[in-house]
Amino acid sequence: MSSQLKPGTSNACNITSLSLACEVNDVLRSISPRWKMQILHKIAAGHVQFSTLKQAFPSLSDQILGKRLGELVADELILKVVVKEKPPQHIVYEITDRAMELLKVIDDLHQWGLKWS
């Protein structure tokens, strides 16, 4: 989860701030990189391979996709699984329970956005 969050970079986290502050900030930073939640959403919707994700987002480059997938794995939001059965050996990404719960909140955020737009 904290892979891309270097200590000190995020917040002052001093005692004068509310406890809410730091953790929320960290969560926001981990979910806000461009494409990240969209990719997660697509994986949840069944686009579980690199190539199918590529097709789903034509304007997303291989490089960024690879990077985001790496972050999602580090965050334990997805699992990288190598499928050896079924001859053309391939890699699939599986969503975790942790991610499913996050997506519920993300969807609430989406609903809020729609409601007040």
Add this chain to the structure above:
Amino acid sequence: MSSQLKPGTSNACNITSLSLACEVNDVLRSISPRWKMQILHKIAAGHVQFSTLKQAFPSLSDQILGKRLGELVADELILKVVVKEKPPQHIVYEITDRAMELLKVIDDLHQWGLKWS
């Protein structure tokens, strides 16, 4: 709401992407700037003046605070009100209904973060 979101900068928003994609991306971008949600939370908790907010976050500069307040006003998450009664004329920030609902979702996000940390 869309004040700091330049068109074209955010997402491809092409037809091949799920409807979810673009809006969620925009919402995430509008809530993720550093300090923004913390400031909003403080205002909701009753720290309604520039100076009291400053005190609440010692490591936050005047400049960034001013900038974030401007964004929050543009997003219609807070209202800027000039109080002329009570001699020392001052400015207070009032939270909007829209923001109260957003804070509920932000709190869910916080809870998610705590649960899985």
Add this chain to the structure above:
DNA sequence: TTAGGTACTCACTTTCGGGTGAGTTATTGT
């Protein structure tokens, strides 16, 4: 064996957001 697809990584450039220093206007207390 060689061409093609999958799934990347690395190095580099560009863009953007956060942060700093200085200055400004308005009001008010002494």
Add this chain to the structure above:
DNA sequence: ACAATAACTCACCCGAAAGTGAGTACCTAA
């Protein structure tokens, strides 16, 4: 009249994030 405080704005810098181009290792079908 003067200083102080509140509430900013503007110009600039720098580091991180986003994006691009090239290359690589592996597998497989022809």
